[in-house]
Amino acid sequence: MKDYHINIFYSEEDGGYVADIPDLEACSAFGKTPAETLRQVEIAKSARLEATRAENKPIPEPKYRPAIYMVGT
Secondary structure, eight states, rough: OOOEEEEEETTTTTTTTEEETTTSTOEEEEEEEEEEEEHHHHHHHHHHHHHHHHTTTOOOOOOOOOOOOOOOO
């Protein structure tokens, strides 16, 4: 299986970083740094996929291409 695209952005309102996976419903996470947020959303992704399997529902195929953007390099 291909991996899922992950959005990570800073939220002034929340005072930290937010991550979500568009292909997985209700799969998001929060952290103080981008790295912490990525770790947290990977945990959320595992839990979401486990719950989907437990409900005998199909695992969504990734629609978005994973991307890595290097800023300032």
